[in-house]
Amino acid sequence: MALGPTWTNRSRTRGLVLDAIRAARTISRVELASATGLAGATVSELVRELIDDGLVVEAGPGAPTGGKPRTLMRLDPRARYSVGVLMERNACVIVIVDLAGRPVARTSFHGVASMPPDQALPVIASQVDALLATAAVDRERVLGVGLVSYGPQDRRAGVLLSPQPSEQWLEYPVAERLGQALGLSVLLDNDAAAAAIGEYWMGAVDRRSTYGCIYMASGIGGGVVVAGEVYRGSSSNSVELGHMSIDVDGDQCPCGNVGCLENYAGPSALVRQAAATPGLAERLAPDPDTADFLTEFARIAAAADAGDPDASRLIERSARYLGAAAVTMTILFDVDAIILAGPSFAMAGPAYQTVIQEEVDRRTANWRTHPVRVMPSVNGPDAAAIGAAALVLQSELTHGRAQAKDRRDERASRHASSGGRWRSLQCPNG
Amino acid sequence: MALGPTWTNRSRTRGLVLDAIRAARTISRVELASATGLAGATVSELVRELIDDGLVVEAGPGAPTGGKPRTLMRLDPRARYSVGVLMERNACVIVIVDLAGRPVARTSFHGVASMPPDQALPVIASQVDALLATAAVDRERVLGVGLVSYGPQDRRAGVLLSPQPSEQWLEYPVAERLGQALGLSVLLDNDAAAAAIGEYWMGAVDRRSTYGCIYMASGIGGGVVVAGEVYRGSSSNSVELGHMSIDVDGDQCPCGNVGCLENYAGPSALVRQAAATPGLAERLAPDPDTADFLTEFARIAAAADAGDPDASRLIERSARYLGAAAVTMTILFDVDAIILAGPSFAMAGPAYQTVIQEEVDRRTANWRTHPVRVMPSVNGPDAAAIGAAALVLQSELTHGRAQAKDRRDERASRHASSGGRWRSLQCPNG
Numbered sequence: 039m040a041l042g043p044t045w046t047n048r049s050r051t052r053g054l055v056l057d058a059i060r061a062a063r064t065i066s067r068v069e070l071a072s073a074t075g076l077a078g079a080t081v082s083e084l085v086r087e088l089i090d091d092g093l094v095v096e097a098g099p100g101a102p103t104g105g106k107p108r109t110l111m112r113l114d115p116r117a118r119y120s121v122g123v124l125m126e127r128n129a130c131v132i133v134i135v136d137l138a139g140r141p142v143a144r145t146s147f148h149g150v151a152s153m154p155p156d157q158a159l160p161v162i163a164s165q166v167d168a169l170l171a172t173a174a175v176d177r178e179r180v181l182g183v184g185l186v187s188y189g190p191q192d193r194r195a196g197v198l199l200s201p202q203p204s205e206q207w208l209e210y211p212v213a214e215r216l217g218q219a220l221g222l223s224v225l226l227d228n229d230a231a232a233a234a235i236g237e238y239w240m241g242a243v244d245r246r247s248t249y250g251c252i253y254m255a256s257g258i259g260g261g262v263v264v265a266g267e268v269y270r271g272s273s274s275n276s277v278e279l280g281h282m283s284i285d286v287d288g289d290q291c292p293c294g295n296v297g298c299l300e301n302y303a304g305p306s307a308l309v310r311q312a313a314a315t316p317g318l319a320e321r322l323a324p325d326p327d328t329a330d331f332l333t334e335f336a337r338i339a340a341a342a343d344a345g346d347p348d349a350s351r352l353i354e355r356s357a358r359y360l361g362a363a364a365v366t367m368t369i370l371f372d373v374d375a376i377i378l379a380g381p382s383f384a385m386a387g388p389a390y391q392t393v394i395q396e397e398v399d400r401r402t403a404n405w406r407t408h409p410v411r412v413m414p415s416v417n418g419p420d421a422a423a424i425g426a427a428a429l430v431l432q433s434e435l436t437h438g439r440a441q442a443k444d445r446r447d448e449r450a451s452r453h454a455s456s457g458g459r460w461r462s463l464q465c466p467n468g
Numbered sequence: 469m470a471l472g473p474t475w476t477n478r479s480r481t482r483g484l485v486l487d488a489i490r491a492a493r494t495i496s497r498v499e500l501a502s503a504t505g506l507a508g509a510t511v512s513e514l515v516r517e518l519i520d521d522g523l524v525v526e527a528g529p530g531a532p533t534g535g536k537p538r539t540l541m542r543l544d545p546r547a548r549y550s551v552g553v554l555m556e557r558n559a560c561v562i563v564i565v566d567l568a569g570r571p572v573a574r575t576s577f578h579g580v581a582s583m584p585p586d587q588a589l590p591v592i593a594s595q596v597d598a599l600l601a602t603a604a605v606d607r608e609r610v611l612g613v614g615l616v617s618y619g620p621q622d623r624r625a626g627v628l629l630s631p632q633p634s635e636q637w638l639e640y641p642v643a644e645r646l647g648q649a650l651g652l653s654v655l656l657d658n659d660a661a662a663a664a665i666g667e668y669w670m671g672a673v674d675r676r677s678t679y680g681c682i683y684m685a686s687g688i689g690g691g692v693v694v695a696g697e698v699y700r701g702s703s704s705n706s707v708e709l710g711h712m713s714i715d716v717d718g719d720q721c722p723c724g725n726v727g728c729l730e731n732y733a734g735p736s737a738l739v740r741q742a743a744a745t746p747g748l749a750e751r752l753a754p755d756p757d758t759a760d761f762l763t764e765f766a767r768i769a770a771a772a773d774a775g776d777p778d779a780s781r782l783i784e785r786s787a788r789y790l791g792a793a794a795v796t797m798t799i800l801f802d803v804d805a806i807i808l809a810g811p812s813f814a815m816a817g818p819a820y821q822t823v824i825q826e827e828v829d830r831r832t833a834n835w836r837t838h839p840v841r842v843m844p845s846v847n848g849p850d851a852a853a854i855g856a857a858a859l860v861l862q863s864e865l866t867h868g869r870a871q872a873k874d875r876r877d878e879r880a881s882r883h884a885s886s887g888g889r890w891r892s893l894q895c896p897n898g
Contacts, residue, residue, distance in 0.1 A: 190837050199836040248702040260800075264701075271694075271802025272678040275837045278799045283831075284716040286732075286792045294833040295795060302716075362716045365725060369708045370690075370800055372701025401713075403724040406629040407620050407705045 051076055055084045056435045059094060059111055060138070061245060066100045066108035085111060092117045093137070113137050119175050120434070121166055121183040121222070122427030124229055124420075125158075125212075127151050127203060127256045128332045131420055132165055134173050135427040137435075139239040143173035144420065151203040155210040163219035181434040182223040184426030185216055186232040188257060193274040196226040227429055229253060229422040230277065231268045233379040233415065234261030235432065236425030242377075242416040249375040250367045251415075252279060252360060252394075253422065254382035256331045258300045260363075262371050266432075269371070277367075280304060284362050303359035305335035305382050311352050312338050318348035332381060339386040350389075357390045361397025368402055368410050379415035380422065388414075481506055485514045486865045489524060489541055490568070491675060496530045496538035515541060522547045523567070543567050549605050550864070551596055551613040551652070552857030554659055554850075555588075555642075557581050557633060557686045558762045561850055562595055564603050565857040567865075569669040573603035574850065581633040585640040593649035611864040612653040614856030615646055616662040618687060623704040626656040657859055659683060659852040660707065661698045663809040663845065664691030665862065666855030672807075672846040679805040680797045681845075682709060682790060682824075683852065684812035686761045688730045690793075692801050696862075699801070707797075710734060714792050733789035735765035735812050741782050742768050748778035762811060769816040780819075787820045791827025798832055798840050809845035810852065818844075 051074070058073045059065055065073070071081045088094040093114060100108040115138040124131040130150045134143040145165060150158045170177060190199040196213025217224035230253035243249050246265050253259040258280030262269040269276055280300035281293045288297020301307050312334075313319050313326040322341060324334045341349035364376050376398070383390055395412040402410065415421040481504070488503045489495055495503070501511045518524040523544060530538040545568040554561040560580045564573040575595060580588045600607060620629040626643025647654035660683035673679050673693075681691040688710030692699040699706055710730035711723045718727020731737050742748050742764075743756040752771060754764045771779035794806050806828070813820055825842040832840065845851040 190835050192837075248700075269699075269801075270678075272804040273802055273837050275835070276800060276802035282796055282799050283792055284713070286714040286789060292834065294835070295799070295831040359716060362713055366712055366796070366800075369712050369725070370706060370796075371699075372703055372706035374702040401725040404722065405620050405705065405724070407622075407703050 051080065052084050052087070053435055055081060056088060056093065056113075059088075060113055060435070061241070064097050064100075064110040064112045066110055068108060070111075115140065116179075118179050118181050118431075118434070120181045120427040120430035121170075122232070122423040122425065122430070123162060123166065123183060123185045123216075124232075124423040124426060125150065125162070125185065125187040126229070126422075127188075128330050130162060130165070131423040132162070132169055133420060133423045133427055134169060134175055135424060135431070137431065139236070139424070139428050139431060141420070141424055141427075142175070143169050144423075145169050154204070154206045155212060155215070159212065159215045160219055163216060166220055177222075180222060182225065182430045183216065183220060184227060184232065184428075184430045185213055185224050186227050186229040186422050186426040186429075187212075188259065189228050189278055190273075190275045191226060191228060193226055193228075196224070198226075199275075225430060225433060227426065228259065228261065228274065229255070229426075230259030230279075230379075231261040231274075232423075232425030232429055233417070233421035234263045234377065234425065235266075235268050236417050236421055236428045237377050237379075237415060238263055238266050239425070239428035239431065240416050242413075243375060247375060248371065248373050249377060250277070250364075250371055250373040251377040251379050252364065252367075252383075253380045254304065254360075254378070255380045255422070256305055256382075258304050258360075258363075260367065262367075262373065277371075279363050279367070282363060282366065284359060284366075299359060299363050303356040303363075305331040308338055308352055308356055309334040312349070315348050315352070318346070318352075321346070322349070332385075335382060336385045339382075342389065343387055353386060353389050354393055357393035358397060360390065361394045361401075364394050364398050364410075364412065365401045368398060372407070373410060374408055375411045375413060377413055377415050379417065381419040383414065384419035481510065482514050482517070483865055485511060486518060486523065486543075489518075490543055490865070491671070494527050494530075494540040494542045496540055498538060500541075545570065546609075548609050548611050548861075548864075550611045550857040550860035551600075552662070552853040552855065552860070553592060553596065553613060553615045553646075554662075554853040554856060555580065555592070555615065555617040556659070556852075557618075558760050560592060560595070561853040562592070562599055563850060563853045563857055564599060564605055565854060565861070567861065569666070569854070569858050569861060571850070571854055571857075572605070573599050574853075575599050584634070584636045585642060585645070589642065589645045590649055593646060596650055607652075610652060612655065612860045613646065613650060614657060614662065614858075614860045615643055615654050616657050616659040616852050616856040616859075617642075618689065619658050619708055620703075620705045621656060621658060623656055623658075626654070628656075629705075655860060655863060657856065658689065658691065658704065659685070659856075660689030660709075660809075661691040661704075662853075662855030662859055663847070663851035664693050664807065664855065665696075665698050666847045666851050666858045667807050667809075667845060668693055668696050669855070669858035669861065670846050672843075673805060677805060678801065678803050679807060680707070680794075680801055680803040681807040681809050682794065682797075682813075683810045684734065684790075684808070685810045685852070686735055686812075688734050688790075688793075690797065692797075692803065698859075707801075709793050709797070712793060712796065714789060714796075729789060729793050733786040733793075735761040738768055738782055738786055739764040742779070745778050745782065748776070748782075751776070752779070762815075765812060766815045769812075772819065773817055783816060783819050784823055787823035788827060790820065791824045791831075794824050794828050794840075794842065795831045798828060802837070803840060804838055805841045805843060807843055807845050809847065811849040813844065814849035 054074050071078045095114045097110040097112040100110045115136040118137045122133045131146045133141045197209045201208040213224045213226040233253045234251035248264045251261040260277035260279035281298045283297040285297030291298040309324050310326045312324045338349050342353040398410050417424045484504050501508045524541050525544045527540040527542040530540045545566040548567045552563045561576040563571045627639045631638040643654045643656040663683045664681035678694045683689040690707035690709035711728045713727040715727030721728040739754050740756045742754045768779050772783040828840050847854045
């Protein structure tokens with residue numbers, strides 16, 4: 039609610055203009071004034087500044103309106119870039135995206151989770167460096183790095199609050215150390231929240247929509263976005279769907295809760311279930327003790343896809359459980375769409391989407407409010423990494439910090455007392 | 469996110485100043501500038517306007533600071549009033565609150581739910597009129613009426629989307645008809661959301677807190693408040709806790725879902741459980757077919773309080789189920805506090821609070837984020853009606869519409885095209 043001091047309003051109006059240009063793709067100054075509610079003179083001044091900074095370029099004349107011809111503006115997608123890093127139990131994915139949120143380079147590798155963090159982070163940094171070099175992206179144009187992983191986290195401090203994959207990672211300053219190794223600003227965020235905001239950034243949802251995201255990689259997470267902003271809660275540890283109880287009399291989970299969704303519907307649960315299913319256990323020989331659930335899960339999904347009735351039954355049951363979670367998300371967050379994101383959904387194909395949509399339709403049939411659409415992510419299996427990069431763009435653009443270096447330095451000196459540039463990259467609303 | 473046209477910003481800054489004065493109780497102009505980030509001249513001008521409108525009065529000199537003496541300002545609590553109306557299955561409660569959110573008059577009566585709406589709303593209107601007369605509150609000083617009831621609702625249209633208590637209520641224009649009968653603006657909202665925001669308005673929670681509210685009357689509802697704003701979702705039908713599934717294999721509920729919390733833990737469920745408990749059924753002779761669950765529930769709660777072991781077991785089991793819902797609220801909304809509001813919690817005393825706190829502590833023990841406090845509502849059994857009145861204050865004050873009549877008329881003419889005064893009273897963020 040609070041309007042900040044004047045320079046904050048200034049950077050907010052700048053962000054508003056940038057975001058309106060991004061959303062419209064091409065737009066005239068008059069349309070910008072109408073879309074943002076800002077005075078014409080303010081719009082003209084901000085547009086001039088954005089053109090000077092190289093973020094916006096003129097895109098020729100608009101359609102004739104009978105009056106003075108209008109010049110259209112658009113973002114220059116190659117003016118800035120951001121980097122998204124997903125750090126998962128099984129793999130690390132790095133993407134570079136342009137100002138329009140489109141990936142221009144990607145890499146992935148295994149093995150990071152088995153290292154202590156003081157070894158793992160330099161490895162990630164060197165992979166980011168190599169990817170920037172391969173893609174020939176000028177570092178001066180990189181706005182920053184979004185590093186995303188599972189929760190819980192202390193997002194402001196840039197640390198994980200879970201002793202996963204090993205005790206050494208608990209409260210290790212991952213964001214700060216990666217930032218030091220790269221010489222770039224790094225923000226830490228939740229993988230599922232990143233996947234969720236990536237949909238908005240790619241224009242896959244209505245800009246005023248409240249929508250949810252179920253993110254399934256080796257575990258299950260979630261995110262909710264309200265009119266383009268991630269729902270944060272009091273400490274940015276929200277929508278932890280995998281540890282939501284779906285059975286009040288269910289088994290104890292190491293997290294402390296009982297009947298956690300992840301233990302019924304997640305890839306590790308399916309691997310255990312497959313190993314305990316006579317026939318399927320022999321046909322697939324899944325290893326319930328593997329650290330690489332995703333590969334085992336992919337084999338079960340492939341078997342289901344090929345018509346194995348036991349594998350199909352397991353996938354369908356998992357989808358029904360996820361459907362129950364989608365219903366809870368609908369009942370509690372009043373979402374109008376639910377996005378299925380992450381590699382596990384991508385591997386399993388449309389089976390999940392169909393069943394989850396059925397469950398939502400049937401179980402909310404008498405609410406008489408509005409339909410809830412269940413959709414696959416437009417960002418495919420890399421939704422979290424692309425979303426991580428989008429979070430950086432959002433932080434820099436919408437909140438008005440994507441200025442040329444001299445203006446940035448001036449700004450930084452003005453709010454040095456609030457923690458300086460480092461902290462300024464953490465999203466302001468958490 | 470969007471900044472509106474200039475007059476909206478003007479009314480927003482005015483609301484910001486009013487809210488800062490309200491929060492601080494007494495505050496100087498210099499402190500106001502610092503609290504709001506507004507320029508000193510803007511603060512002085514807005515304060516002069518608020519004094520002219522009679523909303524704010526000078527409250528003498530502040531503590532000496534060595535410089536020029538500072539004059540403190542405070543709200544005049546009797547400058548404006550609002551009315552809160554709770555329309556429930558069993559009873560209707562009306563309160564009048566002053567500008568500080570304190571109730572100055574209250575009444576309640578039965579029988580409205582058994583009438584068709586075209587009879588019930590004139591009855592409610594005449595009770596509001598009578599209460600205003602009894603309390604000697606000048607109608608010119610009444611900002612509006614908050615009418616709250618169960619969900620689902622179409623809040624903007626001011627209609628209920630449920631055929632409860634009878635088919636005639638479904639989509640009947642309750643807000644419009646009550647407004648016509650009273651000659652006052654009426655906003656419709658959810659009872660649990662109102663109870664939730666009432667806590668904020670009374671200063672019972674930190675102003676930046678994200679907190680949840682479990683509301684239990686004859687049914688179970690919920691609300692979440694983020695930094696002083698009700699979490700709305702896409703249609704203001706959020707946090708419907710009573711119809712959240714706690715058992716994926718549970719019984720079918722008429723709402724369409726299975727294993728709904730209300731059917732395990734709500735007053736009607738407890739009355740059914742008591743009637744099916746040998747011994748207790750004979751001792752209390754509860755009527756499972758009664759329409760007045762609350763009275764029957766009160767008898768069970770009283771028996772538990774008096775030491776009846778069967779009644780105590782039922783209350784404790786209900787509290788454990790509600791504890792599971794509180795855990796889900798914590799895991800999904802990342803709340804830092806959970807308020808227990810409504811007549812059923814008020815009847816049952818501290819038994820619920822103790823058990824729900826235990827469940828939350830135990831089941832989120834390994835999250836390492838922050839503690840979650842479970843607390844009773846400061847507004848007692850009337851939390852929803854008081855909260856309904858607070859919603860009107862919030863709409864009028866924070867969003868800057870509590871001006872003198874001439875300024876209000878001027879404003880109304882300026883945004884007549886957006887639907888006029890009637891619609892303007894609907895909270896703008898839903």
